[in-house]
Amino acid sequence: MYLPVMTEELPQAGQPWATHEIRAAVESYFVMLTLELQGVTYSKAAYRGELLRSLPARSRGSIEYKHQNISAVLTLLGAPHIAGYKPAANFQSALVEEVARQLEVQSLPALVLDSPRSSKDSQDRDVPRLRLEKPPPPLRLREDDIRLIDHARVRVSRNMDWAARDSANRSLGMLGEHLVLDWERFRLRAAGLGRLASQVVHASKEEGDGLGYDIRSFELDGTSRLIEVKTTAGGASTPFIVSRNEVLVSERESARYSIARVYSATSSPAHFKLDGNISATCLLRPCAYQAIAS
Secondary structure, three states: EEEEOOOOOOOOOOOOOOHHHHHHHHHHHHHHHHHHHHHOOOOOHHHHHHHHOOOOOOOOHHHHHHHHHHHHHHHOOOOOOOOOOOOOOOOOOOHHHHHHHHHOOOOOOHHHHOOOOOOOOOOOOOOOOOOOOOOOOOOOOOOOHHHHHHHHHHHOOOOOHHHHHHHHHHHHHHHHHHHHHHHHHHHHHOOOHHHOOOOOEEEHOOOOOOOOOOOOEOOOOOOOOEEEEEOOOOOOOOOOOOOHHHHHHHOOOOOOOOEEEEEEOOOEEEEEEEEEHHHHHHHEOOOOOOOOOO
């Protein structure tokens, strides 16, 4: 599983949040997230205003930051988060416990994962649907945070393992690959390299899976690129699963290897690139083991 590598924290000001305040913030957040996943328009400011009225000891800024904390916890648990609340670390243990508790008793809708609006083949569009963005800012995690998240992940894994669902959802994965194919061909044609654009190969489809990458493309100087596509209907910070083979291929071919992380794939698709050895661009946490009886 990919997790963000580390950067500076933004400390929280004021007194720790009480249990009832945390519960109210998480409940409000989950209502907004459910609406977002269902494609329903809503106002973050309106929900924040309701919380301000019910939590008079908290400021607008502290509520917004608490929502960013909730995004961080959901991201680390492998779940999608609200796009407008970028994950922020330095969260209370009580927040992790409350997010896990609510995930146990309610399931976030899988509508966007189960029925992606995908075409069967790449359309080779003049203007691609996909946008290129910068990678999301990484998180700094304390050892205590990591232990809390590991225990919480065990609690919620029966009801939700979004990284695994993304990985197993073939139609979602194919949608992402077609989006990246369109993007690569568009990028090369825009640079006047139509001949190279015509040579971009959907390798996992035409040559078989297990190569460690999905697409063979080119740099503008003609150097080949090997692109592994990872797709989610969730936000940019949603963790994803990589195979041992993909890690090994990225090590061997680090000079020309990239992960194209496609997110918001079924709504407003965008992607960012992670170039080179996966072990250097991602924090890899084990999520499965091969066991041999001894």
